[in-house]
Amino acid sequence: MFQFVPLIVDLCIQIVEARGLEMTGVYRIPGNKAAVTILQEEFNKVRMTWVLVLIEKQL
Numbered sequence: 001m002f003q004f005v006p007l008i009v010d011l012c013i014q015i016v017e018a019r020g021l022e023m024t025g026v027y028r029i030p031g032n033k034a035a036v037t038i039l040q041e042e043f044n045k046v047r048m049t050w051v052l053v054l055i056e057k058q059l
Helices: 007-020 033-045 047-056
Strands: none
16 A cells, blocks of 8 residues: 655644634635636646645644
């Protein structure tokens, strides 16, 4: 069984567990498709920047 979880997945899970379980959005109730698409595109453009920002915030 493959047990490695990519860092970005782990960080997203931490964010959702810490702040997002009660919020409408990507993980709980689908958000606005256009907004989600924009977020995905931005994330794909600068994925390493996101990781560094999240690490700096020490979630």
